Amino acid sequence: MLEQVTKVHDESRQGEAYAPVAEETRTYTKKFYIESYGCQMNFNDSEIVASILKEEGFGPTRNVEEASLVLLNTCSIREKAEATVRKRLTEFRKIKQRNPELLVGVLGCMAERLKSKLIEEEKLVDMVVGPDAYRTLPALIEEAETGQKTVNVLLSREETYGDINPVRLDSNGVTAFVSIMRGCNNMCSFCVVPFTRGRERSRDVASIIQEATDLFNRGYREVTLLGQNVDSYYWVNPVNAAEEITFARLLEKVAQISPLLRVRFSTSHPKDITDDVLFTMARYENICKYIHLPVQSGSTRILQLMNRTYTREWYIKKVDRIREILPDCALSTDVITGFCTETEEDHQDTLSVMEYARYDLAYMFFYSERPGTLAARRYQDDVPEEVKKRRLAEVVELHRGHSLQSMQRDVGKTFKVLVEGTSKRSEEHLFGRTDQNKVLIFPKEDHRKGEYVWVKVDDCTAGTLLGTATGKA
Structure with missing residues (x-):
């Protein structure tokens, strides 16, 4: 539908793919690797999927080579996003040639539209799962492990996943x-x-x-x-x-x-x-x-x-x-x-x-x-x-x-900022957002992630505010 030119805050993650790791550390016998594309809803869906997989004994990994299950949570909003997913699936197919036991699945919005193409024509995936079918993942994985290609893209009028506590992936804890x-x-x-x-x-x-x-x-x-x-x-x-x-x-x-x-x-x-x-x-x-x-x-x-x-x-x-x-x-x-x-x-x-x-x-x-x-x-x-x-x-x-x-x-104003973490540009600086969702970067001093801090804005770019902390809020 759309080709995008996006102005995003310098420290934000919105819209990009990510291969997350859960906040929990524990030993799992099976590992899953997941990449998410598109909107915030897709990132949240990946956290729901992670919770379902956790109950089946799967743990997250950032290393695709050690995964037994690779999932791409896809977006159909932009043609570019679909092209990126296809490219990644081709790369995963090469890994699968080295590791035939690896299962590759497509989740999300591309699932319904391209299910037959991805499985039958291009033979890129083992599973295709739509946004309302994530509860069936354990059964689909079990079936796919026998060599059977599996698909569930049924939409629901009731499913909200309200009873599932999402596993927070790639979380900043804030x-x-x-x-x-x-x-x-x-x-x-x-x-x-x-x-x-x-x-x-x-x-x-x-x-x-x-x-x-x-x-x-x-x-x-x-x-x-x-x-x-x-x-x-x-x-x-x-x-x-x-x-x-x-x-x-x-x-x-x-x-x-x-x-x-x-x-x-x-x-x-x-x-x-x-x-x-x-x-x-x-x-x-x-x-x-x-x-x-x-x-x-x-x-x-x-x-x-x-x-x-x-x-x-x-x-x-x-x-x-x-x-x-x-x-x-x-x-x-x-x-x-x-x-x-x-x-x-x-x-x-x-x-x-x-x-x-x-x-x-x-x-x-x-x-x-x-x-x-x-x-x-x-x-x-x-x-x-x-x-x-x-x-x-x-x-x-x-x-x-x-x-x-x-x-x-x-510039010249003072804002209450929730500290989200260390700036990507400097280990000596923190970043957070103002009430109005503007990213503000300031020297770390004795402040920590998760704190509210008053910060005076000294300068700015077109996308970021630069300031100095004046005290805890």
């Missing part, structure tokens, strides 16, 4: 993802997610609170509530139908676990984020003032083709409302250039919305058609690639200016 729902009911014409992850269903509130509380008790100090569209979270107690939990109420319940537990969430759909959510954010200091609010396009005509269900003017009013209730709230967004039939006038509309909103962070793409989407069936991908790329370059350039200005406005 921040963690907590999935609150699965699937998506928004049929955006460019998006494959409803077809790969199924319909929307919300996890029961008690299991969410229990998981977040357990994380806090183990020393974690920040949770990010995850869903394709968190604002549509809605759970009704099956025992007491009068108990209805909206996202605003859930957000409050998680914030009430402790004032020392920071709460973030992602992603919001502009049509669903409510005043109740905004007022809840305003009431609780530990709910971070940061909202990811994808615009996709600034043209009402293109938004209608995308089936985004809002207009340009409606989106702008939503931005105004956020800033009215939360004046210090940071905004991030997704932007697609070159969607079907996009004209120069449509493109200028996108630039003008960006100029109005002046996003602190943006994920910017040019459109490429993804099989199975509504757009692929309904519209012609008729914008030349060189035009898409030129428009993307203009979007990126505009955003870089806004991002730098956003950073510069923070």
Whole structure:
């Protein structure tokens, strides 16, 4: 669907593949190696898979050569991600030639779309497992060990994995993802997610609170509530139908676990984020003032083709409302250039919305058609690639200016920062994030990971704040 140019905080891991190791150290007779691609939901799914495998006696490893099971948790959002996965599977096939007992499996969003191709035509994998079928992994592994190729890509209307305590992979011990729902009911014409992850269903509130509380008790100090569209979270107690939990109420319940537990969430759909959510954010200091609010396009005509269900003017009013209730709230967004039939006038509309909103962070793409989407069936991908790329370059350039200005406005201010670890650039510096999700790097001195520290901003780049600690918070 999309080719991406992403502006990501220097110290972040979002969007990249990783081969994680669990926080627990113990001897296992069997080892698994897993790489994850794509969104935060995929990283969280890998932690669910790790928990299931742990119960079967598998331990994690970073060394693919010592693994008896290799899994790739895949993403179908971008053509580039699929190409990367294919390349990795080809590399794993070479390892399998040296170790015939090795099992290779594909998990996640590529599973449904390419199951027969990966197993039958290209013979790259032994197992293909969809996002709702991870509980069947032990049986599929057992069958695959006999030489049988195994597949389960069935989607579910009930599965939330709410009873599974994820094994925290590659954990910094400070921040963690907590999935609150699965699937998506928004049929955006460019998006494959409803077809790969199924319909929307919300996890029961008690299991969410229990998981977040357990994380806090183990020393974690920040949770990010995850869903394709968190604002549509809605759970009704099956025992007491009068108990209805909206996202605003859930957000409050998680914030009430402790004032020392920071709460973030992602992603919001502009049509669903409510005043109740905004007022809840305003009431609780530990709910971070940061909202990811994808615009996709600034043209009402293109938004209608995308089936985004809002207009340009409606989106702008939503931005105004956020800033009215939360004046210090940071905004991030997704932007697609070159969607079907996009004209120069449509493109200028996108630039003008960006100029109005002046996003602190943006994920910017040019459109490429993804099989199975509504757009692929309904519209012609008729914008030349060189035009898409030129428009993307203009979007990126505009955003870089806004991002730098956003950073510069923070110079001289003091922020409460949650220390997440040592900076990648220097062992003598720590990094953390402000309430507004900006990375701030400062000298280590006597501060440690997991602490809240007041830091004064002395300087900045377009993506990072640089400062000096003034004391513990």
